[in-house]
Structure formats: structure tokens, C-alpha cells
Amino acid sequence: MPDKTQTNGRHMADPTKRRAPAAERTIRILDQLAASSSPMGVSELARCLDIPKSSVFGICETLVETGVLHSDPTGYSMSAHCLRWSGAYLSRSSLVSEFQRTLARDGRLANYTVTLSTLENDQVVYLACRNSDKPLGFTFQIGMRLPAVYSATGKAMLSQLPQEQRRMLLSAPWHAPFTDNSVRDLEAFEEDVKVWRAQGYAVDNGEIREGMVCLGAPILGPEGTPVAGIAISMTSTEARDAAKKDLGGIICEIAGSLSRHHLG
Numbered sequence: 370m371p372d373k374t375q376t377n378g379r380h381m382a383d384p385t386k387r388r389a390p391a392a393e394r395t396i397r398i399l400d401q402l403a404a405s406s407s408p409m410g411v412s413e414l415a416r417c418l419d420i421p422k423s424s425v426f427g428i429c430e431t432l433v434e435t436g437v438l439h440s441d442p443t444g445y446s447m448s449a450h451c452l453r454w455s456g457a458y459l460s461r462s463s464l465v466s467e468f469q470r471t472l473a474r475d476g477r478l479a480n481y482t483v484t485l486s487t488l489e490n491d492q493v494v495y496l497a498c499r500n501s502d503k504p505l506g507f508t509f510q511i512g513m514r515l516p517a518v519y520s521a522t523g524k525a526m527l528s529q530l531p532q533e534q535r536r537m538l539l540s541a542p543w544h545a546p547f548t549d550n551s552v553r554d555l556e557a558f559e560e561d562v563k564v565w566r567a568q569g570y571a572v573d574n575g576e577i578r579e580g581m582v583c584l585g586a587p588i589l590g591p592e593g594t595p596v597a598g599i600a601i602s603m604t605s606t607e608a609r610d611a612a613k614k615d616l617g618g619i620i621c622e623i624a625g626s627l628s629r630h631h632l633g
Contacts, residue, residue, distance in 0.1 A: 394420055395428050399437075399447070404514065408444035455512055464588070464597060465497045467630045472499055477619050482602040484509050486522045488595060491538050493523040496597065505602055507578045515577060516544040518558055519551050521585025522598025524571035528562045529587045529595045535562075550575040569621040572613070575605065582608035584617050586624035590631055597631075599624050 397418050402409060411429065415422045429445050432438040439448045468485045472478065482505060485497040493516075498509040517523025518539065527535050539555055552558050565571040573583040585600035601620055603612075 391424075391428065394418075394424055395432070398425065398428055399432075399451075402438070402445060402447055403451075403512075405446075408439075408441065408446040410444040413444070464627065464631055467627060468497050468599065471623055471626065475623065478601055478616075478623075481616075482509065484522065484600050484602070485597060486520070486600070487597045488517060488523065488526045489514075491517050491541060491544075493517050493520050493526070493598070501602075503604065505578070505581050505604060507581055507602075509602075516547075518544060519547055519573060519576040521571050521573040521583035521600040521602075522587075523585075524558075524561070524565060524573065525585040525587045525600075526595035526598045527558075528565040528571060529589065529593060532559070547577055548575055548579050550579070552576065568617065570617045570624075573600075574608075580605045582613070584613060584620050586617075586620045588624050588631060589628045597627070599627065 397420070398414060401414060401417055409417075411422050411425050414420070414429070415425045418425070429438060429440070433440045433445070436448055436450045438445045465485060472483055480501060480503070482501045482503070483499045484495055486493040486495045488494075492514045495509055495511055495513045495515075498511060500508055515523070517527055527538070530538070536555065539558070543554055544551075546553070552561065561571075570584050570586040573581075573585070575581060577583070581602055582605050583600045583602045585598050587595040588597040588599060590596040599620060601616055603616075
């Protein structure tokens with residue numbers, strides 16, 4: 370019987386032996402700090418990640434020396450150095466570039482905040498934002514993460530997934546509500562999915578922030594899989610039924626155009 374570890378005369382290394390534990394721990398520490406709204410100390414990081422304090426300290430101090438992290442008496446936090454990586458990624462993303470070109474040439478959404486985001490597990494991550502001058506009381510930022518179940522793009526993308534996959538993604542404890550309008554549980558969310566699929570876009574009606582209404586549509590890839598979402602945000606005063614219907618149609622049209630661009 371042939372040796373299955375041999376391919377074209379070369380030995381295939383066990384994948385588990387190729388892993389670098391220090392690199393994996395570094396990524397976990399960076400992810401934890403990116404998700405934190407305030408600096409974190411060695412003890413807190415070690416406790417949250419179940420990593421020895423000595424390893425946390427060594428990794429963090431190395432990252433400080435190389436300019437990736439900032440250190441002060443309250444703990445460690447991300448430095449501006451990290452923007453180099455996000456900038457490099459975004460500059461190479463054709464979807465982000467096409468999103469920006471679309472907004473530049475299509476003036477129908479000129480007075481509104483418009484965002485592009487992607488789904489990462491049960492959160493949305495913002496890839497591009499154009500914030501309007503209108504006082505929404507909320508500013509979207511590149512790299513920001515929000516619970517997908519409360520955001521318009523998150524709802525739109527989740528609604529396009531098979532129910533089994535959607536339920537698996539949302540199987541963790543439900544996110545604490547941001548407002549009294551935030552959807553309360555998975556069953557209520559599933560009821561709304563039927564509406565969003567039928568109309569082509571989802572609505573965040575004050576679930577992220579009171580007084581802010583967002584409409585989000587999915588950008589689809591091969592086989593109808595959501596690869597991103599585009600949304601517009603407005604004040605609740607602006608969000609009259611007629612306006613939401615018109616803007617919902619526009620956002621669906623632009624999402625469709627971006628989907629075709631993504632498919633090439």
C-alpha cells in the first residue's frame with residue numbers, strides 16, 4: 370500500500386507540526402485587543418485567552434518594540450501601525466474600490482451615510498464608510514464591529530444564508546440589546562428574515578442607536594452566498610414609509626450592481 374504521506378516523491382508534513390504556537394498566540398492577542406474598547410493588561414489578557422502570563426508579556430512587549438502595540442500604565446492597545454495592514458487590504462479590494470466609485474458617480478445617496486461591511490461569524494466588520502454631515506449621533510468607522518443581528522447589513526447577509534447555517538452562527542448567547550428596539554431572540558429574528566428576503570433589504574429600526582434607521586442589502590457571490598452588504602443610514606424623522614421604500618429600492622439596485630462586479 371502506498372505511503373499517503375508521500376506525494377510526488379516528497380514527504381507531506383503533518384499540518385499540526387507546521388503550526389507556530391507563538392504566531393497563533395500573537396494573532397489571538399491582537400484580535401482580543403482589537404475587540405476591546407480600552408487597554409488590557411497582561412493578567413486580563415492571560416485570563417481571557419487562557420495563555421500563560423509570561424507568554425502574553427513577552428509577545429506584547431515585542432509588539433510594543435516593533436510599534437504594533439502601544440503601552441501605558443493601563444495596559445496595551447493597538448497602535449496606528451495596524452492601519453498599514455488594513456489600508457493594504459482595502460487598497461487591493463476591488464469591491465471596496467467599486468463601492469467608492471459607485472458613490473462618486475451616483476448622487477442619489479449623497480445626503481446619507483453609506484457603509485460597506487462583511488460578515489464575520491456573528492458580527493459585521495465595516496470595510497468602507499462615507500459618513501454624512503447629518504447628526505445621526507453615531508459615526509461608522511472602518512474596522513468597526515457590531516452584532517450582525519442588530520445591524521442592517523448583518524440582517525441582510527444573514528437572511529441569505531441557509532437557515533441551518535444561520536442558526537449555527539447565532540447559537541452563542543444572544544448579544545445584549547443596544548436599545549429597547551433591538552431584536553430579542555433568534556425566533557423573533559427568524560420571523561423578520563421572511564420579510565427581508567421578500568423585500569430584498571433589511572431594516573435596523575433604532576436597534577443600534579435610538580433615532581437612527583438603516584436599510585441594508587446583501588451583495589451576493591457565487592451560488593447566492595453573501596460576500597458583503599451595503600447600507601444607508603438616516604434619522605428616524607427622515608425614515609418615512611415612502612422614503613424607505615424608495616431608498617430601499619436604490620440600495621437593492623446598487624447591491625445588485627456590486628454583486629455583478631464581484632462575479633466579474
